[in-house]
Amino acid sequence: MSRRSERLNRHGRPILYGMAMDTRRCVACQACVLACKAENEVPLGGFRDWVVTEVRGRFPALSAENRSERCNHCGASPCVSACPTGASHVADGGAVVVSRNRCTGCKACVAACPYGARYVHPEGFVDKCTFCLHRVEAGRPPACAEVCPTRSLTFGDLNDPDSDVAKLVASRRWHVSKPEAGLTPHLFFLE
Amino acid sequence: MATRVTRRGFIGISAATFGAAAVGRGLTSDWWGHDPLEVPHPATDGDTIVPTFCELCFWKCGVLAHVKEGRVTKLTGNPMHPLSKGRLCPRGVGGTGLLYDPDRLRAPLVRVKSRGDEAFEVVSWDKALDVVAENLVKIRDTHGPEALALFTHGYGGSWFTHLVKAFGTANIGAPSYAQCRGPREVGFQLTYGAGLGSPEALDLENARVITLFGSHLGENMHNTQVQELAEAIGRGAELVVIDPRFSTAAGKARYWLPIKPGTDLALILAFMNVILAEKRYDADYLSRHAVGLDQLAAHVKDKTPEWAWPITGLRPELIREVARFVASARPASLIHPGRHVTWYGDDTQRSRALAMLGALLGAWGRRGGYLVPSAVTVPPFPYAPFARKPKGSPDRGRDNRYPLADETLASGLCDATLPGQAPYDVKGWIVYGTNLLQALPQPARTREAIQKLDFLVAVDVLPAEITGWADVVLPESTYLERCDDVWAPAYKQPFVALRQSAVAPLYDSKPGWWIAREIARRIGLADWFPWADSLEVVERRAQAAGLDLDALKRTGVALGKPVPACEEDGLDLAFDTPSGKIELYSRQLADLGFDPMPVYRPVDEPPPGAFRLLSGRAPVHTFGRTTNNRELSELYAENEVWINADAARALPGFEDRPLATGERVVLVNQDDVRSSPVRAKVTERIRGDCVYLVHGYGHTAKGLTFARGRGASDSELTTRVAVDPIMGGTGMNVNFVRVERAEA
Numbered sequence: 037m038s039r040r041s042e043r044l045n046r047h048g049r050p051i052l053y054g055m056a057m058d059t060r061r062c063v064a065c066q067a068c069v070l071a072c073k074a075e076n077e078v079p080l081g082g083f084r085d086w087v088v089t090e091v092r093g094r095f096p097a098l099s100a101e102n103r104s105e106r107c108n109h110c111g112a113s114p115c116v117s118a119c120p121t122g123a124s125h126v127a128d129g130g131a132v133v134v135s136r137n138r139c140t141g142c143k144a145c146v147a148a149c150p151y152g153a154r155y156v157h158p159e160g161f162v163d164k165c166t167f168c169l170h171r172v173e174a175g176r177p178p179a180c181a182e183v184c185p186t187r188s189l190t191f192g193d194l195n196d197p198d199s200d201v202a203k204l205v206a207s208r209r210w211h212v213s214k215p216e217a218g219l220t221p222h223l224f225f226l227e
Numbered sequence: 228m229a230t231r232v233t234r235r236g237f238i239g240i241s242a243a244t245f246g247a248a249a250v251g252r253g254l255t256s257d258w259w260g261h262d263p264l265e266v267p268h269p270a271t272d273g274d275t276i277v278p279t280f281c282e283l284c285f286w287k288c289g290v291l292a293h294v295k296e297g298r299v300t301k302l303t304g305n306p307m308h309p310l311s312k313g314r315l316c317p318r319g320v321g322g323t324g325l326l327y328d329p330d331r332l333r334a335p336l337v338r339v340k341s342r343g344d345e346a347f348e349v350v351s352w353d354k355a356l357d358v359v360a361e362n363l364v365k366i367r368d369t370h371g372p373e374a375l376a377l378f379t380h381g382y383g384g385s386w387f388t389h390l391v392k393a394f395g396t397a398n399i400g401a402p403s404y405a406q407c408r409g410p411r412e413v414g415f416q417l418t419y420g421a422g423l424g425s426p427e428a429l430d431l432e433n434a435r436v437i438t439l440f441g442s443h444l445g446e447n448m449h450n451t452q453v454q455e456l457a458e459a460i461g462r463g464a465e466l467v468v469i470d471p472r473f474s475t476a477a478g479k480a481r482y483w484l485p486i487k488p489g490t491d492l493a494l495i496l497a498f499m500n501v502i503l504a505e506k507r508y509d510a511d512y513l514s515r516h517a518v519g520l521d522q523l524a525a526h527v528k529d530k531t532p533e534w535a536w537p538i539t540g541l542r543p544e545l546i547r548e549v550a551r552f553v554a555s556a557r558p559a560s561l562i563h564p565g566r567h568v569t570w571y572g573d574d575t576q577r578s579r580a581l582a583m584l585g586a587l588l589g590a591w592g593r594r595g596g597y598l599v600p601s602a603v604t605v606p607p608f609p610y611a612p613f614a615r616k617p618k619g620s621p622d623r624g625r626d627n628r629y630p631l632a633d634e635t636l637a638s639g640l641c642d643a644t645l646p647g648q649a650p651y652d653v654k655g656w657i658v659y660g661t662n663l664l665q666a667l668p669q670p671a672r673t674r675e676a677i678q679k680l681d682f683l684v685a686v687d688v689l690p691a692e693i694t695g696w697a698d699v700v701l702p703e704s705t706y707l708e709r710c711d712d713v714w715a716p717a718y719k720q721p722f723v724a725l726r727q728s729a730v731a732p733l734y735d736s737k738p739g740w741w742i743a744r745e746i747a748r749r750i751g752l753a754d755w756f757p758w759a760d761s762l763e764v765v766e767r768r769a770q771a772a773g774l775d776l777d778a779l780k781r782t783g784v785a786l787g788k789p790v791p792a793c794e795e796d797g798l799d800l801a802f803d804t805p806s807g808k809i810e811l812y813s814r815q816l817a818d819l820g821f822d823p824m825p826v827y828r829p830v831d832e833p834p835p836g837a838f839r840l841l842s843g844r845a846p847v848h849t850f851g852r853t854t855n856n857r858e859l860s861e862l863y864a865e866n867e868v869w870i871n872a873d874a875a876r877a878l879p880g881f882e883d884r885p886l887a888t889g890e891r892v893v894l895v896n897q898d899d900v901r902s903s904p905v906r907a908k909v910t911e912r913i914r915g916d917c918v919y920l921v922h923g924y925g926h927t928a929k930g931l932t933f934a935r936g937r938g939a940s941d942s943e944l945t946t947r948v949a950v951d952p953i954m955g956g957t958g959m960n961v962n963f964v965r966v967e968r969a970e971a
Contacts, residue, residue: 100478
């Protein structure tokens with residue numbers, strides 16, 4: 037497995053990027069999806085993020101949860117283990133990314149990911165959410181978080197207790213997707 | 228570098244397509260000391276960023292257009308603009324899908340076959356404008372200038388409004404009034420002396436309880452309102468949602484009341500009954516500001532929750548509990564006025580009842596309620612006075628119905644086009660930015676009216692149904708390719724916004740100001756278009772308003788001085804009603820022969836085996852105007868008919884095989900009009916007595932190569948309307964459909 041980045045935050049701890057997704061604020065409008073596609077030139081038919089509305093119950097006793105989903109940038113990432121060329125790797129801040137210059141498009145990672153977070157780009161490589169590292173490096177939030185009209189998406193350093201995301205994760209009830217897979221997802225769905 | 232070329236050859240990717248990544252932009256991380264791993268940098272930020280405002284819907288948020296090598300790469304929210312606050316709804320982001328829609332109207336067209344055949348000849352602008360001019364002059368000479376009507380939607384329409392006023396007609400109608408928010412405006416004017424306008428100055432952000440009567444905020448993406456709704460939820464505000472459908476908002480509500488459609492007014496009266504009987508109203512506020520409290524108390528005395536129970540289908544103890552809950556947060560208890568409120572023909576009275584309920588809570592001019600908006604004063608361009616005072620509009624029919632309509636009825640102008648229906652006949656239409664065959668109900672009637680016209684010119688961006696019926700089609704540039712007039716709406720934060728072009732017009736399209744001016748020059752109205760371009764208009768107006776034009780161009784928006792918008796900020800409330808107070812009892816209505824206080828009257832029930840047809844919005848679309856947008860439609864390409872799961876199991880004609888989600892059905896209405904095939908969504912999320920469609924589908928226009936044939940049109944099924952006698956709004960929720968399996 038590739039080496040974990042050791043960039044440290046101001047508390048002397050390794051930066052660990054994560055996202056809190058507030059299901060109570062989200063209205064499932066999908067602005068996040070469109071902003072991601074525009075920012076990252078995601079081709080027609082491909083998605084780096086998507087929105088799920090899960091409705092439970094029978095009329096009229098119903099409940100609903102809206103989730104903007106994407107790669108969980110797992111702490112234990114099976115896609116990285118499965119990648120035969122090392123294209124899928126853990127970049128700075130723990131973000132799981134694909135290097136196009138190494139990807140052969142073999143799709144082993146696609147099979148390994150239990151979240152369906154990856155798609156095959158028409159140009160032959162596998163593509164997925166990068167947490168918009170190119171923006172994050174410039175001090176800007178990921179495109180999905182920036183556009184979100186309901187401010188449902190909070191991105192930041194989970195290892196910085198002063199970050200908004202760490203505060204939300206510390207103070208709110210949350211769940212992660214498929215906890216039974218045991219992959220330490222870094223996307224937290226606030227309830 | 229050599230390694231990369233080899234690898235690319237190996238995986239069969241062309242150098243050309245991979246070029247962007249190969250130049251080695253972006254972040255790298257080490258990998259076994261070999262060639263660096265790259266995190267791709269898409270580089271979609273613009274070389275230039277042009278601030279402007281959106282036209283994907285009427286909300287008109289501030290957007291930043293990123294432009295690179297002459298192309299708009301992406302659209303982001305303008306952080307300085309009070310309507311977007313740096314954030315956009317999906318449609319705003321997908322504006323590039325309109326700009327680069329391959330189906331756009333590219334050149335002026337003149338009809339060559341019958342109207343509606345969609346057969347046109349491409350002509351030069353000179354030729355097209357000459358034909359328009361010749362026909363407008365003919366109408367003016369033969370029938371008088373008032374025989375011309377303008378139908379308009381969208382901000383670029385201001386140039387055509389000016390054109391037809393100079394021409395000498397007052398017949399300017401927008402379907403956004405009589406087909407949408409008109410009843411609400413009148414209902415609030417009658418009560419508070421002011422409508423809500425657009426964008427509404429609601430203080431959702433500070434409300435502690437937000438009550439939505441049929442409003443599906445979150446599915447209708449009025450950006451600022453949705454932002455504030457989420458903000459309120461984040462602060463612990465609670466929602467009460469009254470809707471026959473489990474809307475997105477209902478999914479967040481503390482109380483969802485799945486009311487029987489058509490009975491909202493009974494529930495509002497019952498709410499008022501509880502609040503009055505239990506003295507939960509704001510007595511101090513009402514004693515200072517309102518008249519008619521005693522009359523209202525007497526009026527709703529017997530409108531108990533028990534009375535409302537069999538009408539609404541909602542248990543009396545629940546009604547009582549919710550009424551108390553709504554009152555508990557006053558005055559920060561916001562009764563949302565809704566927007567598309569033309570439902571049953573009693574819509575002014577229902578909207579007024581909402582306004583009155585809000586008054587009991589002391590919500591007008593209070594934090595967390597209805598704020599009092601203000602605008603930056605931007606003087607109009609100093610045009611010469613128009614040569615002629617136009618005749619009154621024929622939109623109210625021969626007997627001058629709808630006494631309180633305060634805007635022209637688009638539906639009334641359409642009716643006045645049918646010979647002999649009105650004081651005089653309308654003979655020519657200019658249709659700007661509105662697809663009347665979907666925007667007006669009863670499209671068969673609209674087509675009949677069009678056949679009676681001497682002339683129809685459509686100005687639009689896409690070849691929608693209405694352009695297929697036009698004699699001349701003029702292709703307008705999209706909002707990203709054109710400049711328009713400045714916009715200075717009344718809002719809780721006064722501001723001035725500027726629309727400026729991000730890229731040059733594609734194809735042979737032209738901006739609206741140019742089209743209007745060129746028509747004017749050909750029909751002797753050049754004196755009213757004395758400017759070189761829209762920028763000159765903007766410059767003159769900005770100068771007169773004392774605005775810094777350079778700053779406005781740079782930021783796209785100028786904020787006015789904040790003005791107190793509620794009592795808490797020091798605003799002295801004043802009400803522009805006859806009594807100068809909030810009118811719980813309306814003498815104005817009584818004098819006109821209407822109920823001075825709202826009275827619930829039952830609406831027709833669907834016959835056995837049929838469902839009431841309801842319609843609404845999807846967050847990624849604006850009516851039928853965006854359904855051809857590939858970027859937006861990738862997320863919602865066709866509508867589906869929502870039908871209750873139990874009702875689906877009991878559907879007549881489906882006994883052998885129950886209806887399942889995804890199956891195609893045809894909806895057949897009471898007049899035997901059949902929809903195009905549409906997929907079923909069998910769901911728990913709707914009552915069993917109604918079905919639901921997202922509006923704007925079922926396009927038939929040949930030119931809409933993506934949207935054509937997708938989903939079903941609720942407009943085509945709206946063959947019946949219940950007209951509001953007070954202001955002429957066309958209630959559209961009065962159509963019933965049967966569900967039939969679509970033939971394979």
